[in-house]
Amino acid sequence: MKNPFFVGYLPFPKALKPFFQWVVPLFLLAGIAFVYLISSEVPAAGTGTWNAYDKVSITGVVKAKPYPMIITSDRATHPVLVVQLGKLDATEILAPLDGKTVLIEGFMIERGPWQMMEIEGPESIVEAPTLALASPLESEGMYVSLVGEIVDSKCMLGVMKPGAGKVHRDCAELCVMGGMPPMLLVKNDRGEKAAYLLVDQDGNAVGRRLIPHIALPVEVEGLAFRMGDMTAIKVDPTSVQALQGPAKLAFGESIGIAGSSSFCRIPG
Amino acid sequence: MSHGYVPVQWNRNKKVYDIILWLGIVAAIVANVLIAGASVPAALAPSSEILVLRALGDTGFILLNIILAIGPLARLNKRFLPLLYNRRHMGVSFFVIVLAHGLFALMWYHGFGVVDPLTSLFTSQGTLETVSDYPFQPLGFVALTIFFLMAATSHDFWNAVLGPRFWKSLHMLVYVAYGLVILHLALGALQAEQSHIPGWVPFASLVWVGGLHILSLFAEPGDVVDVGNDAWVEVPAPMTIARGVGRVIEVKGQERVAIFRTENDEFGAISNVCRHQAGPLGEGCMIDGLVTCPWHGFQYQLQDGASPPPFEEKVATYELKIENGTLFLNTTALPPGTPRPLVQLAEQNSEAT
Numbered sequence: 370m371k372n373p374f375f376v377g378y379l380p381f382p383k384a385l386k387p388f389f390q391w392v393v394p395l396f397l398l399a400g401i402a403f404v405y406l407i408s409s410e411v412p413a414a415g416t417g418t419w420n421a422y423d424k425v426s427i428t429g430v431v432k433a434k435p436y437p438m439i440i441t442s443d444r445a446t447h448p449v450l451v452v453q454l455g456k457l458d459a460t461e462i463l464a465p466l467d468g469k470t471v472l473i474e475g476f477m478i479e480r481g482p483w484q485m486m487e488i489e490g491p492e493s494i495v496e497a498p499t500l501a502l503a504s505p506l507e508s509e510g511m512y513v514s515l516v517g518e519i520v521d522s523k524c525m526l527g528v529m530k531p532g533a534g535k536v537h538r539d540c541a542e543l544c545v546m547g548g549m550p551p552m553l554l555v556k557n558d559r560g561e562k563a564a565y566l567l568v569d570q571d572g573n574a575v576g577r578r579l580i581p582h583i584a585l586p587v588e589v590e591g592l593a594f595r596m597g598d599m600t601a602i603k604v605d606p607t608s609v610q611a612l613q614g615p616a617k618l619a620f621g622e623s624i625g626i627a628g629s630s631s632f633c634r635i636p637g
Numbered sequence: 638m639s640h641g642y643v644p645v646q647w648n649r650n651k652k653v654y655d656i657i658l659w660l661g662i663v664a665a666i667v668a669n670v671l672i673a674g675a676s677v678p679a680a681l682a683p684s685s686e687i688l689v690l691r692a693l694g695d696t697g698f699i700l701l702n703i704i705l706a707i708g709p710l711a712r713l714n715k716r717f718l719p720l721l722y723n724r725r726h727m728g729v730s731f732f733v734i735v736l737a738h739g740l741f742a743l744m745w746y747h748g749f750g751v752v753d754p755l756t757s758l759f760t761s762q763g764t765l766e767t768v769s770d771y772p773f774q775p776l777g778f779v780a781l782t783i784f785f786l787m788a789a790t791s792h793d794f795w796n797a798v799l800g801p802r803f804w805k806s807l808h809m810l811v812y813v814a815y816g817l818v819i820l821h822l823a824l825g826a827l828q829a830e831q832s833h834i835p836g837w838v839p840f841a842s843l844v845w846v847g848g849l850h851i852l853s854l855f856a857e858p859g860d861v862v863d864v865g866n867d868a869w870v871e872v873p874a875p876m877t878i879a880r881g882v883g884r885v886i887e888v889k890g891q892e893r894v895a896i897f898r899t900e901n902d903e904f905g906a907i908s909n910v911c912r913h914q915a916g917p918l919g920e921g922c923m924i925d926g927l928v929t930c931p932w933h934g935f936q937y938q939l940q941d942g943a944s945p946p947p948f949e950e951k952v953a954t955y956e957l958k959i960e961n962g963t964l965f966l967n968t969t970a971l972p973p974g975t976p977r978p979l980v981q982l983a984e985q986n987s988e989a990t
Contacts, residue, residue: 396661408672529680529687
């Protein structure tokens with residue numbers, strides 16, 4: 370016989386042991402080498418944080434539109450967005466409290482200048498003594514045309530890292546379907562990223578109407594305006610254009626920002 | 638065999654196999670998470686859930702590439718046969734890993750929303766118009782479903798209930814699932830703006846799996862002989878078959894035949910197809926006077942193609958005759974388990990070495 374014959378239920382042939390003494394380690398080493406090749410250069414997933422185990426409380430004034438947010442004394446110009454656990458917004462909970470002062474507790478999600486609080490439900494909010502805090506001043510609009518990716522704010526700000534791209538698309542759709550504020554994530558040719566809150570042409574929540582364009586390279590045109598330190602864009606959902614051809618291929622390499630300064634820049 | 642079924646017929650070889658297998662699986666997952674986590678500053682690292690999700694997917698992909706390679710490797714070099722013997726355990730282990738990957742992805746990307754996860758999986762946006770928009774997760778789901786069917790039937794009980802041919806066909810769907818996995822990868826992670834998987838990975842996999850399968854086509858059992866389709870055909874150079882070993886005879890349009898030579902220079906012919914998992918009996922050898930399948934050690938009596946009691950498997954037998962010192966095979970298969978006399982060639986005709 371050319372080779373020793375192996376039968377599983379009989380003792381392992383001694384003559385085969387030298388072969389497996391190098392074959393098994395070789396397979397294991399090849400597997401680990403492959404793991405190293407595909408794991409040693411994982412793309413950075415942004416600086417967002419999600420403090421899911423550290424519940425905090427803040428006091429501030431509810432601003433229900435365009436998306437629920439809390440204006441606090443130290444965040445008077447850049448309010449804290451408020452959402453619920455999972456992929457649900459907090460509109461139904463906070464809309465009745467518009468303009469009122471509340472004590473609200475939840476988990477903070479932060480990336481750059483953006484802050485978001487994730488609350489567990491209506492029980493996370495109680496009314497508090499009135500604070501005299503005005504809504505952030507809104508500037509006049511500036512027409513912009515931006516190339517970027519529409520994302521859901523909750524994941525992009527730190528709940529999911531990475532919270533953008535095709536792999537994340539279905540999650541972003543569900544989030545926006547659940548009322549999560551959509552954002553336009555743009556990146557200039559120096560790799561700097563900026564995020565813009567998206568609202569409809571009347572300044573209201575635009576969410577679901579943008580779902581067909583989520584997580585795809587798109588060009589968005591609209592009036593950019595500031596709400597305090599936040600930047601939002603009034604966008605007509607029907608005018609959002611999917612990038613085609615070379616522009617689409619270039620997406621992710623060098624996303625141009627035309628007609629806009631990179632305010633609301635976010636690190637990483 | 639047919640002596641009653643137990644969940645796993647453990648033996649020392651299977652235990653050693655499984656220990657090494659799972660050490661490798663755990664090492665691959667841990668290494669993946671640690672290396673990926675350390676490759677970027679902690680503040681910029683992907684979520685731990687995402688690291689685990691991708692580690693499970695990557696490890697599953699490695700396992701699939703090993704599983705699909707074992708068959709052709711064993712064909713190219715019989716010393717790999719011990720890897721094939723317990724491949725079933727590697728397959729089920731692979732399914733556990735990719736099931737965890739699938740459930741993680743389903744929960745993380747499709748859970749906690751206003752639509753139930755499975756509905757979300759199949760109704761999410763995406764078009765078939767461009768490659769970059771093609772939804773990739775349903776492809777992974779279908780592949781996972783195939784892997785489930787395979788894992789769930791990876792037991793001799795199901796092999797017996799479904800019949801070896803249907804069971805084999807079911808398990809050949811692994812190639813469909815493999816194609817779906819390649820597409821799942823190419824249309825998913827590789828389409829992400831910043832993919833952690835280099836673009837060459839699917840191509841390298843196709844070259845590895847496809848290349849080995851093509852090479853194995855040229856490594857058919859060394860003694861295949863095409864004897865045409867006459868009723869009685871000459872078996873060329875029978876005395877070159879070593880004692881206690883078989884030779885595979887190709888019969889056009891029929892199952893292959895395995896001709897064995899005993900230690901006493903007797904010859905007998907039975908079907909080449911093992912009743913267990915269609916292993917090539919002719920590539921096996923005789924142990925304790927029984928034809929033994931090289932894949933899982935199922936045994937048959939050369940005299941009648943039946944497994945020794947209490948086992949009940951039977952394969953077809955074939956008649957042999959000797960005329961003028963030449964061995965002839967009747968290519969008409971006799972019903973499984975049919976006894977017929979072995980024939981003996983004169984020692985002086987021996988050419989065996």
